[in-house]
Amino acid sequence: MRSRTRGSRLAALLTVPLAAVAWLGLSPSPAAATGPSTPDAVLSYLQEISGSHVVSGVHNKEPLADPSRYTAQAHDLTGKWPGLWGGELGFRADDVAQRQALVNQARTEWANGSLVSLTWHMCRPDVVTCEFEGGINGSRLSDSEWQQLTTDNSALNKAFKAKLDTAVPYLTQLRDAGVPVLFRPLHEMNEGWAWWGGRPGANGSARLFRITHDYLESKGLDNLLWVWNVKDTAANGGSGGVGNFYPGDDAVDVASLDPWVKGYPTGDWYQAMLNTAHGKPVALAEVGTVPTPAQLAAQPRWAWFMIWSEYLTTANSASGLQSTFNNSRVLSQGQFTLPPGGTNPPATPSGPLTGVGGKCVDVAGSGTANGTAVQLHGCNGSGAQKWTVAADGSLRALGKCLDVTGQGTANGTKLQLWECNGSGAQRWVAESDGHLRNPQSGRYLDAPGGSTVDGTRLQIWDRNTNPWQTWHLPA
CATH class of the missing domain: 3.20.20.80 (Glycosidases)
Known part of the structure; x- marks a missing residue:
C-alpha cells in the first residue's frame, strides 16, 4: 500500500x-x-x-x-x-x-x-x-x-x-x-x-x-x-x-x-x-x-x-x-502510449523563460505578494526571471507559482504570481512547437498583440501561430 x-x-x-x-x-x-x-x-x-x-x-x-x-x-x-x-x-x-x-x-x-x-x-x-x-x-x-x-x-x-x-x-x-x-x-x-x-x-x-x-x-x-x-x-x-x-x-x-x-x-x-x-x-x-x-x-x-x-x-x-x-x-488504441512503471522522475531545470523579442517572463518588481503581475521584461538575470520547471507541471519563481488569475478560463485572463496550491490554474504543458498550454482553460500563454514593451502583462488566449505564443523553457 x-x-x-x-x-x-x-x-x-x-x-x-x-x-x-x-x-x-x-x-x-x-x-x-x-x-x-x-x-x-x-x-x-x-x-x-x-x-x-x-x-x-x-x-x-x-x-x-x-x-x-x-x-x-x-x-x-x-x-x-x-x-x-x-x-x-x-x-x-x-x-x-x-x-x-x-x-x-x-x-x-x-x-x-x-x-x-x-x-x-x-x-x-x-x-x-x-x-x-x-x-x-x-x-x-x-x-x-x-x-x-x-x-x-x-x-x-x-x-x-x-x-x-x-x-x-x-x-x-x-x-x-x-x-x-x-x-x-x-x-x-x-x-x-x-x-x-x-x-x-x-x-x-x-x-x-x-x-x-x-x-x-x-x-x-x-x-x-x-x-x-x-x-x-x-x-x-x-x-x-x-x-x-x-x-x-x-x-x-x-x-x-x-x-x-x-x-x-x-x-x-x-x-x-x-x-x-x-x-x-x-x-x-x-x-x-x-x-x-x-x-x-x-x-x-x-x-x-x-x-x-x-x-x-x-x-x-x-x-x-x-x-x-x-x-x-x-x-483510439495505438494512438497513444504510456511509460513503463518505475521510471525516474524528471529533472527540474531552472532559468529564464523567454518569449517574443527575446524578452523574459518577469515577476513585476520582484514582488512576492499573491496577485503580483507577471509580465514581459528585458532579461536581467534576476530572481524575478528565474523559473523552475517543477515536477508537478507548475512554473515557479520566488517561491510561488505562475497562476491564471481567479481560475479564469476566458481569453484575456491575466497571469499573476500566487502561492502554489496544485490547482489547474497553475498547471502548464509544453508542446513541441514552443506553445505553453494551460489545460484547465484549454488556452495558451500569450503576450497581448505581440507587444515587446517592458511591463506587458501576460495572459491566456486561444492557440494561434503567432510568434508571441512561442516560449523557450529553461534547459
Missing part, C-alpha cells in the same frame, strides 16, 4: 511534468504493446490530454464469458479498437464465476495499448448474487439498514466488506501484472435507482464510496484509480447538488458523468463537473449516443467517453461512429 493516499496524487503530481512531455504520443502512431505501468502514469496522461484530446471507449457488459463483444463490434464498425476497454465485475452467479475471463481480457486489452476501466453493479451487501432487476435496480435499504451499513463492524458493514473481498483476488492479479484500473464502483450515486444511491450528505452515498475506497486501499490495491460518478438527473438538486455526493479529493482521482437524461451534458452539468473535480480529470463514463466532434470541441475537458455496450449499435449509426472515431481529437 502507498504511503500516501490516492487523492493526494493531485497535489503531488497534478499533471505530466513539462520536462516529461516527450513520452506522450498525441498523434496517431503504430500500435505498441503497453507494459507494466503505474496509476500515476495513467492519471498524468489523462491530465495531459485534457483540453486537446479524448480517449474513445466502449463498455462490455455481461456476460463476462464474452468480455470483448462490444469492443470487437466497435472495431468492425469503425476500423479502430477503442482506446479504453470497459468491463463489469458481475452480479449474477454465472457471471461472477467468469471473473477470471474478465481479468484475462483486461490484461490483453492493456497489453494491446488500451486503458482499462471496471464497473461493478453490486448486489445488496446481504445478498451473495442477484438479478439486475429487483436485486440492484429498484432495490433499497431502509434508513436503519443504511446506518448499520456505514457503521464500522456492524453486521451489514462486515457483509459489505466481505463482498468487496470477493473482488480482491482479481484486482490483485491486475496489480501484480502492472495494469492500472480506472475503477468505478457505486456509480450514478446521486440517483436512487440502486440501493447505494440517492443519499446526499456526509453520511450518505459519499460515505459508502469512502468506505469502499479505504477498505480496498487497505488491501494493497494501489493500482486502482478511483472514478467517482454521477448522472445528469434533476434529482437531489441536479447539477447544483452534485457536491452533496462528493466523498472528498483524497478519495477521488477522476470525476465522471453519465448523461443519460439529456444524451450529452448541458452547459451547467459540464461546469458542475469541472467545479467539483477541483482540477482532476473529468470523463463521460457512460454515453448512449457517441459524442460528435463538435460536442467534444465545445466541451474539451472530457478525458474519455465510454459508449455503453448495446447502445453502440442501437443508438448510433456506422457513419456517426466513424465520424467521431476518425476525428483528430479522438484517440
Whole structure:
C-alpha cells in the first residue's frame, strides 16, 4: 500500500511534468504493446490530454464469458479498437464465476495499448448474487439498514466488506501484472435507482464510496484509480447538488458523468463537473449516443467517453461512429502510449523563460505578494526571471507559482504570481512547437498583440501561430 493516499496524487503530481512531455504520443502512431505501468502514469496522461484530446471507449457488459463483444463490434464498425476497454465485475452467479475471463481480457486489452476501466453493479451487501432487476435496480435499504451499513463492524458493514473481498483476488492479479484500473464502483450515486444511491450528505452515498475506497486501499490495491460518478438527473438538486455526493479529493482521482437524461451534458452539468473535480480529470463514463466532434470541441475537458455496450449499435449509426472515431481529437488504441512503471522522475531545470523579442517572463518588481503581475521584461538575470520547471507541471519563481488569475478560463485572463496550491490554474504543458498550454482553460500563454514593451502583462488566449505564443523553457 502507498504511503500516501490516492487523492493526494493531485497535489503531488497534478499533471505530466513539462520536462516529461516527450513520452506522450498525441498523434496517431503504430500500435505498441503497453507494459507494466503505474496509476500515476495513467492519471498524468489523462491530465495531459485534457483540453486537446479524448480517449474513445466502449463498455462490455455481461456476460463476462464474452468480455470483448462490444469492443470487437466497435472495431468492425469503425476500423479502430477503442482506446479504453470497459468491463463489469458481475452480479449474477454465472457471471461472477467468469471473473477470471474478465481479468484475462483486461490484461490483453492493456497489453494491446488500451486503458482499462471496471464497473461493478453490486448486489445488496446481504445478498451473495442477484438479478439486475429487483436485486440492484429498484432495490433499497431502509434508513436503519443504511446506518448499520456505514457503521464500522456492524453486521451489514462486515457483509459489505466481505463482498468487496470477493473482488480482491482479481484486482490483485491486475496489480501484480502492472495494469492500472480506472475503477468505478457505486456509480450514478446521486440517483436512487440502486440501493447505494440517492443519499446526499456526509453520511450518505459519499460515505459508502469512502468506505469502499479505504477498505480496498487497505488491501494493497494501489493500482486502482478511483472514478467517482454521477448522472445528469434533476434529482437531489441536479447539477447544483452534485457536491452533496462528493466523498472528498483524497478519495477521488477522476470525476465522471453519465448523461443519460439529456444524451450529452448541458452547459451547467459540464461546469458542475469541472467545479467539483477541483482540477482532476473529468470523463463521460457512460454515453448512449457517441459524442460528435463538435460536442467534444465545445466541451474539451472530457478525458474519455465510454459508449455503453448495446447502445453502440442501437443508438448510433456506422457513419456517426466513424465520424467521431476518425476525428483528430479522438484517440483510439495505438494512438497513444504510456511509460513503463518505475521510471525516474524528471529533472527540474531552472532559468529564464523567454518569449517574443527575446524578452523574459518577469515577476513585476520582484514582488512576492499573491496577485503580483507577471509580465514581459528585458532579461536581467534576476530572481524575478528565474523559473523552475517543477515536477508537478507548475512554473515557479520566488517561491510561488505562475497562476491564471481567479481560475479564469476566458481569453484575456491575466497571469499573476500566487502561492502554489496544485490547482489547474497553475498547471502548464509544453508542446513541441514552443506553445505553453494551460489545460484547465484549454488556452495558451500569450503576450497581448505581440507587444515587446517592458511591463506587458501576460495572459491566456486561444492557440494561434503567432510568434508571441512561442516560449523557450529553461534547459
